[in-house]
Amino acid sequence: MYSEKIEKELARLGVKAGDKIKVVSGNAIEEGILMPRPEIGDNGILVIKRKDGYNVGIRFEGTKVEKTEENGNKASPPKKTYKEKLPSHLPKVKILYTGGTIGSKTDYLTGGVNVLVSSSELIGEIPELADIADIDFIEAMRIFSEDMTYKEWKVIAEKIADAFSSGARGVIITIGTDTMHYASAAISFMLQNLNGPVIFTGAQRSPDRGSSDAFMNLICSARIASESDIAEVGICMHQSSSDDACSFIRGTKARKMHTTKRDVFKPINNSPIASVSHDGRISYISDYAKMKDEPKKVVALTGYEPKVALIKITPNSDPTILDFYAEKGYKGIILEGTGMGHTAVLTQHKEYSWLESIKGAISKGMIIGMTSQCIYGRTNSRVYATARILSNAGVVYCNDILPEVAFVKLGFLLGNYKPEEARRLLDKNLRGEITERSEYDWFE
């Protein structure tokens, strides 16, 4: 938006973004299409798109603006039209769009963000998909992943269950990468009797760029959905910085490990389930749940207790934060402890000992789980005295679950089971979130 004064003046002149205008300032004349003002920078400066395609900024004050053509962009060819999708005998794959970079195309004229809206448009952009599966695309929602809550996870889980009921062989969910691993964990727990691949994918670069990772991510996801016999939820994104292969990582063992790179998701305390090359070869890397011949109906168990928090332990961290959560009615806390799962209890500084607060919370019926901020490796309640004391006080040591996954799992358990059952299941493996042994190359 331009400054109020400019917007007013433009309105008076009947000029809006997209119109061709002439701006005269002194003896200089600039002509072009008025662009919307970016959110950043000086909103007293008009941005004009010149004939050569370059934008240029001209301070509005002291200039004379004149409209030369209504909607100056009219002359450009109409938006691409896509051929109607042809009938296909390939396996049915549903793509659920929920938002995020992968479906976004900036409309540089209005400043708005458009999304891919139909199967035919998607196939028009990525024609390879039509040779892999019979794609059905639906927009389930359109939100940033950081805005996503358990309420959206429920919707997604239900839509996936519906898709399988109506004959889909696999389901792809496109979603923002920021909280993709929370969502993949939640959906892993929510889906019962899963008998096909459920693939979360996204993009680190939007598909309006020739270098976008969206294309290969979607193509590889479609391969898994259409051809693999995996009956698990996972994340399918770039395996490295190169456009040569994607990894399919278990949904309860993936974590966003970089802010911007393409190979942003890494398996933690696990190997990828499979690798899919850009030309479609699937190589299976580790054990996974396979599709069954006589499956039960896929159902979504969507109860969820949102009053669960994840607390990171640091030096000087104040244990009374637990009292605060207890007062707020929280039912469960996951601690991201130091090392093998520690927090101060034997300290000479009484005010920093967590023991009393933990005991107090547990006595109020809260479930306290312990994970590690090391991310890699297992927690252990037997090696150090600190952990033994915490464990004896009732803290559940969550083995090698990722802190975020333990957090999601506890909300899921508390939303669907009685507290004592939830507590019992917290450190039991349900969806591959806990492993029995640690392999050498999981951490390199």
Added chain:
Amino acid sequence: MKNPDYYEKLGFKCGLEIHQRLATSHKLFCRCSASLAEDGKIGEIERVQRAVVGELGVLDVSTAFESRKKRRFIYNIFRKSSCLVDLDEEPPMGLSEEALGIALLIASSLNAKIPDEIEPMRKEVVDGSDPSAFQRSMLVATDGKLLTNGRYINIPTIFLEEESSGIESSGSDAVNYNLDRLGIPLVEIDTDATISTPSEAKELAMRIGLILRLTGRVQRGIGSIRQDVNISIKGGTRVELKGFQEVDTMDEIIDREIERQLKLIEIRESLSRKAARVHEPKALTEIFQDSDAKIIKESIESGAIVLGFRLEGFKGFLGREVNPGRRLGSEISDYAKMAGVKGLIHSDENLDSYRFRPEELQAIRKKLDIKEDDAFILIAAKENVCKYAAELAKERAEYSLVGVPSETRGVDSRAGITRFLRPIPGGSRMYPETDAIPVEVNKKEYETIKSNKVDPDAIRSRLMKEIKNEQLAEQMLWSRDLQLYTEIVQKTGAKPATVASIILERFKEMKRSGINIESLHYDILIKIFSLFSSGSITRLGAEEIIRELPQSEKGIYSIIERKRLKKLSGDSLKELARSALAAEGDRNKVRKELMSKYRVSIDGEELNSILESMRV
């Protein structure tokens, strides 16, 4: 040399685009070193790119062309001079203020105006030279002008942008790029198309090059400046000639391009009169099952197919020369090569050299329905490559009936010709760089920059005053070593004429005799000249050190000691002269003897005045 009227009659239109890398410490949008890597690569990645629709919903013709080639791109990664920004794995950092400052200095030296706000843009590139598939570019100045040939030539636009990656190697299915060059700040200067003759184009290019060099803040060396020339004539169309490494032959190459366009127009006239046309390609593979033609035989054995098509009424035209050694057939062949074939065979060539059997030729003629006045083209390659090559060749052949295709052509300076690179890009490849902040330009600062703008005429008069030799001063103005000269004169107080003479004359001789002067750092040269200036060594001594250093492992002082270069002067020279004069008696003989013995460590003039002052 043709006169200006000749060009005016042709409707000659010509404009320049000059690209100059800036000498900054960092790249334009990240904090990587802006120098090319000297160490080896630390890794590589492989990417593919797609054509995407531009801002206004149009897929650009050159973009689509590159994208059809479906090549893989491999990028070499270097420790200090490439980072995640270059790899398109991290958003850009802030614009380099150093680069912007230099760009504005250049803009002011070209008398241009600056906008209130600079808007960083993305310019789409799909030849893979940028992993992000776009180049960041911004308009930094408009409405410049430069006096050349007694009149002003307009410079409508000046851009600041990112350099592309350098090509390490290129094949039909993959291109290997080096990321160290990517993102180095580059200024693009565009003139309007009012240049009236090829020699004026050359003069203007030289003058802009001079101004850039005189800023002292641009990179030097091979590839650091590139000139593109846009040319059209009446009945032709705009063609962009890319990659002049040096301006020396620019006028000749422009003349060649005019010749080519004229020939193509001629060909069009003749072909249109004959109602010539190009037919669809047909499969001819089976004709060559037992062929003796080596090229075709080997191709078929490795799984190739053969396609051929009829060019009705084209007989003799494919062999028409359009430039020395270049025929219409070569122009068509260049298009086919873009699909990844090595070349094509056409009927205006000497077909005997391919060793076709008569019955094969007959079969081709029959299958393609070739009449007396027709020509044909054959292409052998793997099926998809062959089909695409045939399609491109056919497109180009058909264009012979339209005239001059709008092309970007690469300059081959050695052969003095140009070759087709790709269709000329349209204007629909720009969209805003939403990851970078618009830059507000301080107009007051620009006024300060303007007061320091480069003025070649002022520098010429300064040099004249200092060097006092018109020829040397003019040479110095155009020399790449002007900055070195200026620094030496300012920092050491050495006599300007001597410095100029050593740099312009002695350096040239030394370079010719294979001495690597370039390896001497500025600081070392300044040290040598200050030793000269303070009287520790003579001029010949200084020259001797400069000659020795590049091929010696020793430092300056060891060379002075070993070669006895320490200047003999004052009392010690007097003492030397006195004893020699006592022994010999004849001043001239003494001078001769001492000068031949101590040539490099005695200043002749000083010796003269000492001898003069002595009684025999």
